[in-house]
Amino acid sequence: xxxxxxxxxxxxxxxxxxxxxxxxxxxxxxxxxxxxxxxxxxxxxxxxxxxxxxxxxxxxxxxxxxxxxxxxxxxxxxxxxxxxxxxxxxxxxxxxxxxxxxxxxxxxxxxxxxxxxxxxxxxxxxxxxxxxxxxxxxxxxxxxxxxxxxxxxxxxxxxxxxxxxxxxxxxxxxxxxxxxxxxxxxxxxxxxxxxxxxxxxxxxxxxxxxxxxxxxxxxxxxxxxxxxxxxxxxxxxxxxxxxxxxxxxxxxxxxxxxxxxxxxxxxxxxxxxxxxxxxxxxxxxxxxxxxxxxxxxxxxxxxxxxxxxxxxxxxxxxxxxxxxxxxxxxxxxxxxx
Amino acid sequence: xxxxxxxxxxxxxxxxxxxxxxxxxxxxxxxxxxxxxxxxxxxxxxxxxxxxxxxxxxxxxxxxxxxxxxxxxxxxxxxxxxxxxxxxxxxxxxxxxxxxxxxxxxxxxxxxxxxxxxxxxxxxxxxxxxxxxxxxxxxxxxxxxxxxxxxxxxxxxxxxxxxxxxxxxxxxxxxxxxxxxxxxxxxxxxxxxxxxxxxxxxxxxxxxxxxxxxxxxxxxxxxxxxxxxxxxxxxxxxxxxxxxxxxxxxxxxxxxxxxxxxxxxxxxxxxxxxxxxxxxxxxxxxxxxxxxxxxxxxxxxxxxxxxxxxxxxxxxxxxxxxxxxxxxxxxxxxxxxxxxxxxxxxxxxxxxxxxxxxxxxxxxxxxxxxxxxxxxxxxxxxxxxxxxxxxxxxxxxxxxxxxxxxxxxxxxxxxxxxxxxxxxxxxxxxxxx
Numbered sequence: 001x002x003x004x005x006x007x008x009x010x011x012x013x014x015x016x017x018x019x020x021x022x023x024x025x026x027x028x029x030x031x032x033x034x035x036x037x038x039x040x041x042x043x044x045x046x047x048x049x050x051x052x053x054x055x056x057x058x059x060x061x062x063x064x065x066x067x068x069x070x071x072x073x074x075x076x077x078x079x080x081x082x083x084x085x086x087x088x089x090x091x092x093x094x095x096x097x098x099x100x101x102x103x104x105x106x107x108x109x110x111x112x113x114x115x116x117x118x119x120x121x122x123x124x125x126x127x128x129x130x131x132x133x134x135x136x137x138x139x140x141x142x143x144x145x146x147x148x149x150x151x152x153x154x155x156x157x158x159x160x161x162x163x164x165x166x167x168x169x170x171x172x173x174x175x176x177x178x179x180x181x182x183x184x185x186x187x188x189x190x191x192x193x194x195x196x197x198x199x200x201x202x203x204x205x206x207x208x209x210x211x212x213x214x215x216x217x218x219x220x221x222x223x224x225x226x227x228x229x230x231x232x233x234x235x236x237x238x239x240x241x242x243x244x245x246x247x248x249x250x251x252x253x254x255x256x257x258x259x260x261x262x263x264x265x266x267x268x269x270x271x272x273x274x275x276x277x278x279x280x281x282x283x284x285x286x287x288x289x290x291x292x293x294x295x296x297x298x299x300x301x302x303x304x305x306x307x308x309x310x311x312x313x314x315x316x317x318x319x320x321x322x323x324x325x326x327x328x329x330x331x332x333x334x335x336x337x
Numbered sequence: 338x339x340x341x342x343x344x345x346x347x348x349x350x351x352x353x354x355x356x357x358x359x360x361x362x363x364x365x366x367x368x369x370x371x372x373x374x375x376x377x378x379x380x381x382x383x384x385x386x387x388x389x390x391x392x393x394x395x396x397x398x399x400x401x402x403x404x405x406x407x408x409x410x411x412x413x414x415x416x417x418x419x420x421x422x423x424x425x426x427x428x429x430x431x432x433x434x435x436x437x438x439x440x441x442x443x444x445x446x447x448x449x450x451x452x453x454x455x456x457x458x459x460x461x462x463x464x465x466x467x468x469x470x471x472x473x474x475x476x477x478x479x480x481x482x483x484x485x486x487x488x489x490x491x492x493x494x495x496x497x498x499x500x501x502x503x504x505x506x507x508x509x510x511x512x513x514x515x516x517x518x519x520x521x522x523x524x525x526x527x528x529x530x531x532x533x534x535x536x537x538x539x540x541x542x543x544x545x546x547x548x549x550x551x552x553x554x555x556x557x558x559x560x561x562x563x564x565x566x567x568x569x570x571x572x573x574x575x576x577x578x579x580x581x582x583x584x585x586x587x588x589x590x591x592x593x594x595x596x597x598x599x600x601x602x603x604x605x606x607x608x609x610x611x612x613x614x615x616x617x618x619x620x621x622x623x624x625x626x627x628x629x630x631x632x633x634x635x636x637x638x639x640x641x642x643x644x645x646x647x648x649x650x651x652x653x654x655x656x657x658x659x660x661x662x663x664x665x666x667x668x669x670x671x672x673x674x675x676x677x678x679x680x681x682x683x684x685x686x687x688x689x690x691x692x693x694x695x696x697x698x699x700x701x702x703x704x705x706x707x708x709x710x711x712x713x714x715x716x717x718x719x720x721x722x723x724x725x726x727x728x729x730x731x732x733x734x735x736x737x738x739x740x741x742x743x744x745x746x747x748x749x750x751x752x753x754x755x756x757x758x759x760x761x762x763x764x765x766x767x768x769x770x
């Protein structure tokens with residue numbers, strides 16, 4: 001029993017830190033108390049936090065400030081910042097059809113990920129959690145795509161999806177199905193969904209891995225108890241396992257949300273935002289405006305907007321979805337103990 | 338985590354700031370060395386990073402050093418895309434290499450406006466006079482800021498044996514003949530034309546050429562200066578392009594086909610005999626060689642013909658679309674750098690350049706040294722053209738040119754009208770003013 005309790009604690013701290021507060025108080029209790037130590041503690045904190053804080057300021061905070069500054073100028077990427085245009089860059093980004101399309105595509109990916117990757121990932125995790133032959137091998141196969149670099153995966157899929165001569169079109173042709181006339185990546189109506197399929201292939205492994213880790217944290221005794229009470233496998237999954245998996249699912253949702261909003265690499269390699277802007281994302285939009293068109297003012301304005309969108313969604317998710325986990329987990333752990 | 342994309346995007350800014358700090362330091366040193374007659378070091382960036390070009394440029398630099406004691410030339414031979422990225426960063430920091438490659442047009446004008454490049458009109462007057470009309474694309478307000486060393490024109494590269502197979506005896510010279518050739522190829526089961534519309538600019542070249550055929554020279558000259566696209570000939574160019582697209586001559590999946598990366602690219606399809614022709618620049622044979630396993634490209638089958646004439650077009654029917662590379666000299670570079678740039682355009686160096694098929698020489702003395710039959714045919718067309726129009730996206734600058742290319746690519750997808758192309762280009766141009 002101690003084993004399962006340990007692993008449960010480990011997984012819950014990995015998936016959202018539900019037990020962080022008790023852990024911290026335990027740490028404090030272990031320390032030798034007394035006021036004489038307070039200066040030492042302060043120095044210790046400064047020593048450990050200082051370098052990270054400096055790096056964070058130089059590489060995150062300062063660039064953000066500069067980005068906001070750049071976004072108020074018309075600037076081609078070289079020469080002095082002189083052409084102050086106020087909020088004009090923001091207006092031109094927010095009224096740009098391509099940017100609005102890009103924002104929509106990001107949101108489509110967010111929604112599709114939650115609607116498709118979550119249930120599929122969960123189903124696979126539940127299946128792989130059963131004792132079966134080749135379990136380790138199957139888990140590895142599911143997880144391998146995630147280990148591949150995104151760029152390499154993108155280049156491979158790009159080749160597979162080549163119209164007419166690509167592997168996928170050839171295979172489909174062999175069984176008498178013909179793909180879209182312009183190819184999977186070249187047909188505006190299909191391209192975004194093709195990219196989503198590749199993204200699912202790539203990131204499903206992460207979801208499955210996280211869910212499996214979460215499943216390790218579901219105490220065996222609960223399942224045994226349910227079995228003794230005569231619950232079927234389905235009932236156990238629905239009533240016991242999945243509810244206890246809640247914090248993990250919500251954490252995955254957060255990672256997926258953020259990943260979908262900053263989606264860039266895969267789109268850039270597969271389609272570059274094309275065809276006919278059918279797969280642009282906010283990130284490809286700003287890279288295109290910046291490094292291709294040298295409209296650095298507009299690009300930084302778009303990046304500030306992307307930052308704001310990500311910030312609002314992240315905080316909103318934390319507030320409305322993840323906050324419940326602290327309460328849930330506490331109640332849950334009390335129930336378990 | 339939510340800051341990552343922003344941090345990524347604006348890392349450019351941080352890099353710029355760091356480079357700026359470095360930049361001012363090294364500028365001082367170059368100035369002081371320029372004043373003194375002591376040893377001078379010149380930095381030279383170019384993109385001939387493979388042989389024979391790489392070795393040739395090394396020997397050229399060595400010859401110059403021998404003839405000019407005290408001058409040291411530091412060569413950085415880079416892959417083309419790498420060079421462009423590094424140049425951007427160097428310009429952002431205000432510290433360009435002493436000699437580097439310029440592409441002319443709006444980009445050069447921006448560099449001039451930002452005070453990055455040296456006016457060569459006086460110091461290199463003899464070379465400028467010798468090059469004649471070729472320098473036109475590298476002048477801003479009548480002053481020459483870069484010396485073009487290679488100028489090519491865009492045209493159709495085709496597979497001679499596939500044309501023969503389809504029963505096409507002479508390359509098409511008019512649009513109607515082009516349509517007839519496309520029909521014949523399609524009837525013979527050969528995909529007629531490949532276009533890398535995924536990269537946008539190869540698709541945009543069609544519109545550019547049609548504008549050349551529809552618009553009188555003066556209208557185009559004025560448009561480059563005034564960024565005013567109200568002349569109806571620009572709409573006509575779009576209408577002509579709609580006709581070409583409606584004839585469906587292009588390879589399957591052309592909307593996502595890249596220009597020249599990989600065997601599935603537009604150049605790759607031509608190089609491997611999967612399509613009969615492609616409209617591309619003078620670099621095409623070299624690109625095709627890199628895309629085939631035997632490094633020969635189409636070899637003997639390589640043919641070239643100029644963009645066909647458009648019946649009823651008001652423009653010059655033999656004008657060519659093209660562009661090239663020129664040596665620019667940084668504003669604060671020592672005088673020896675100008676001397677070296679001039680030396681690179683000398684009869685001797687340009688002849689060696691042409692003999693190695695490194696490009697299409699601009700020095701008339703070297704024209705005879707081009708050996709490749711397809712390239713020398715192209716050179717004839719270039720020299721016979723009444724004028725060579727610089728690629729519009731280069732001429733107008735990336736901001737206007739990018740908007741223009743995007744909209745033309747949309748037309749290939751059937752999502753933009755001739756009117757849209759003109760309107761979006763005008764919008765981007767107005768934002769520049």
